[in-house]
Amino acid sequence: MSSTFAITPALPGFRSARTACAPCWLNAQCLSEGLSDGENRLLARIISYRRLARDESLFCMEEPFANLFVVRFGQFKTFSLNLSGEQQVVGFQMTGDMMGMDAIGTQYHQSAAIALEDSEVCVLPFARLETLLAELPTLQRHFHRLMSHEINREQSAMLSLQSMRAEQRFAIFLLSLSARYAARGYSPSRFQLRMSRKDIGNYLGLTVESVSRVILRLNQKGWLRVVRREVEILDFVSVESLAKGLTRAEAIGSCRLQAEHHAALAMHFDLVSCLH
Amino acid sequence: MSSTFAITPALPGFRSARTACAPCWLNAQCLSEGLSDGENRLLARIISYRRLARDESLFCMEEPFANLFVVRFGQFKTFSLNLSGEQQVVGFQMTGDMMGMDAIGTQYHQSAAIALEDSEVCVLPFARLETLLAELPTLQRHFHRLMSHEINREQSAMLSLQSMRAEQRFAIFLLSLSARYAARGYSPSRFQLRMSRKDIGNYLGLTVESVSRVILRLNQKGWLRVVRREVEILDFVSVESLAKGLTRAEAIGSCRLQAEHHAALAMHFDLVSCLH
DNA sequence: CGAGACGTTGATAGGACTCAAATGTGGTGG
């Protein structure tokens, strides 16, 4: 039932084994990154794990805040309620992504998280983590970095979507997923959408019908091959230029000057990696 | 040149004097909230201040990260670049709001900040602040709360805007400003817009023309009186129901039957908890 | 006063939503 894309252990940033933490494949976002063995053991002491079946809820809105969570495997969607009381998808979390940080301020969860597939998370009791942060400067620095990234994720992705056309929004969404899969050792061009069209639409501010039609158009153009929830990106150049709001001709034109091309690519990946 | 709405010192959450920090009118977001005098002195030791004229830049994109900033008075806009390289307004900061947190992760500013009027900020050297956080648990807790709030700010406001009509977006924006002025002791119904229509449009994902037309319509309905950048909210009920996506009739109707009104309110909050 | 930025107003076209219906899909129980 789950897809079977192979992990590529050769990618940098991956560790094949972990001494203290249970073995897992988290990326550089993992809190234990850069800790000594001793520090790692201290961290491991407060961590536990939890498995969730598909559609199971990890935490609910307004639930008292106790733990932060890091995805070990699987995927989640987080959502809150807008002013009208309707569900608003806030993000999709995959391996290494942290959830629950929006609850630190109020001590109550401001959003809910549901597993999109069978998943497992690290459970980090925040009170104990906070104590540990004061003792381990490396950990503290890493934690602040994580929160900062979370702030950037919202900013860069969400705000700019507003002024964009449906195709452009979807292109950005797809490339973001692609980059995140790539960063985790999966194929950037072939992957599965774990979320429904409805969730995608909700996240992007489009109706289900619009999402469906956008996919149809991009399929017809030959840039994508999307069958049900299987995605294959056939023409990265075109999809990227669409995301940037350029026509394909403009994108090709800008590629002619090598320097500009590399600058553009670097910018793209910098921005994308900020989206996690 | 700056507006002269009177501060209301009677509002709770305000302190009339500060022992260590230079006297200022920050709200509960201020980092020094709840610190003892001794702790406050430690914090004050690393703080300096900086004045900026209107249109002056506080920090630029890609500038190396060194300091966090808290607005003491005045207002700022922060903006980044979207994938197309165009300016994207990320937020408007007023007294007590912190800026620069998005740079912690990468050590380079991901956005730029410009003063919308003559302003002053607290300058917090992050390296020294981080050391202090480990020593002062109260300060640490407060800092994490601040970052968490920043994460929420993006989520709640921005994501839900996407699926909304122009009038609804503007209503939410206006009510958000109103609430923020109120929290700082200013009138919630009369205030000045410190940002241009262009910036508002950029922030809300609308064109200048649309912003102008929305304001015109709300003026004609008698809900607002907006003259240039002076705003007066005349009918809060209507504006709020617009923000919630209800017609005024629906809002009034739901108020008529007390039970129903409370049921509606309760439903809203139940949904929050019921949605798994 | 004049230049330029800012803001408003009008006409038009196109894109996305809405409503409606058909089709595909997975899960359940007989």
Place this chain on the structure above:
DNA sequence: CCACCACATTTGAGTCCTATCAACGTCTCG
């Protein structure tokens, strides 16, 4: 195994909203 249902997704037709383009008023500042 199949019938059946609930749900997800697609497709179509029509309408409304907002972007676009263009022109004009207004304010600011040198």
